[in-house]
Amino acid sequence: MANVPENIGPRRLVVGAHYGTRDWLAQRATAILMAIYTVVLLVAYLFGSGGYQGWAGLFAIQWFKILTLVVILSMLYHVWVGMRNVWMDYVKPVALRLLLQTFTIVWLVGCAGYSAQILWKV
Amino acid sequence: MSEAGTKSRPQFKNIHVSQILRYRMPMAAKVSILHRISGVMIFLLLPFVLYLLDLSITTESTFEVLEGFTSQWFVKLVILGLAWGYLHHFCAGVRHLFMDAHWAADKDGARKTANGVMVVSLVLTALVALKLFGAF
Numbered sequence: 001m002a003n004v005p006e007n008i009g010p011r012r013l014v015v016g017a018h019y020g021t022r023d024w025l026a027q028r029a030t031a032i033l034m035a036i037y038t039v040v041l042l043v044a045y046l047f048g049s050g051g052y053q054g055w056a057g058l059f060a061i062q063w064f065k066i067l068t069l070v071v072i073l074s075m076l077y078h079v080w081v082g083m084r085n086v087w088m089d090y091v092k093p094v095a096l097r098l099l100l101q102t103f104t105i106v107w108l109v110g111c112a113g114y115s116a117q118i119l120w121k122v
Numbered sequence: 123m124s125e126a127g128t129k130s131r132p133q134f135k136n137i138h139v140s141q142i143l144r145y146r147m148p149m150a151a152k153v154s155i156l157h158r159i160s161g162v163m164i165f166l167l168l169p170f171v172l173y174l175l176d177l178s179i180t181t182e183s184t185f186e187v188l189e190g191f192t193s194q195w196f197v198k199l200v201i202l203g204l205a206w207g208y209l210h211h212f213c214a215g216v217r218h219l220f221m222d223a224h225w226a227a228d229k230d231g232a233r234k235t236a237n238g239v240m241v242v243s244l245v246l247t248a249l250v251a252l253k254l255f256g257a258f
Contacts, residue, residue: 052182056180086162122179122180
């Protein structure tokens with residue numbers, strides 16, 4: 001048999017940089033987390049006591065605030081991977097793509113800050 | 123072998139966006155591009171969604187402001203659009219997870235799951251529309 005490269009199959013080095021596996025997996029993990037939260041929220045909305053009291057009361061519970069924050073932060077990573085892919089696919093000029101990626105991160109970090117404020121002012 | 127008068131054949135490298143609509147897109151292709159479009163839409167409207175959450179939980183009076191705001195038909199339309207975006211993105215995302223697990227990953231399965239995504243997301247969007255516009 002000819003020389004088989006060592007870095008193949010189960011011996012392939014899959015840690016380091018630029019394999020895309022982390023972002024691929026992070027999108028799936030964050031998606032599942034968000035799906036679970038969606039179901040929780042839907043149940044709360046449909047079967048909870050309606051009106052302001054029931055709804056705001058849910059978000060007054062400390063662990064629910066933390067859960068919501070974690071889900072929002074997960075969403076931001078999920079969105080980052082998605083938007084980065086969109087820019088990568090359609091924007092070839094590097095300077096413009098860098099600008100758009102920066103804008104995306106600024107936008108998402110802003111949303112994170114706004115979310116934290118919303119959750120903790122009640 | 124080709125003879126002396128070499129015919130230059132047209133080369134097709136990438137399909138340019140201006141030519142895309144002249145190709146027949148299978149349902150899977152439509153689901154896929156809508157998955158992307160819905161994702162970008164949610165990204166752009168995210169601050170608006172957070173604003174709605176803000177109004178809904180801050181105080182009783184901001185809740186009432188929200189109720190007034192969302193009673194307007196064009197706001198309801200935007201919310202319906204967001205609901206469709208989220209539902210489509212969610213259902214197409216589940217289809218991605220199926221593909222990752224190698225379930226229904228052949229051509230026939232791809233067609234069936236793509237159709238399933240469209241049916242489920244549009245039916246649920248219709249339900250949201252009915253709820254938003256007061257049918258129940």
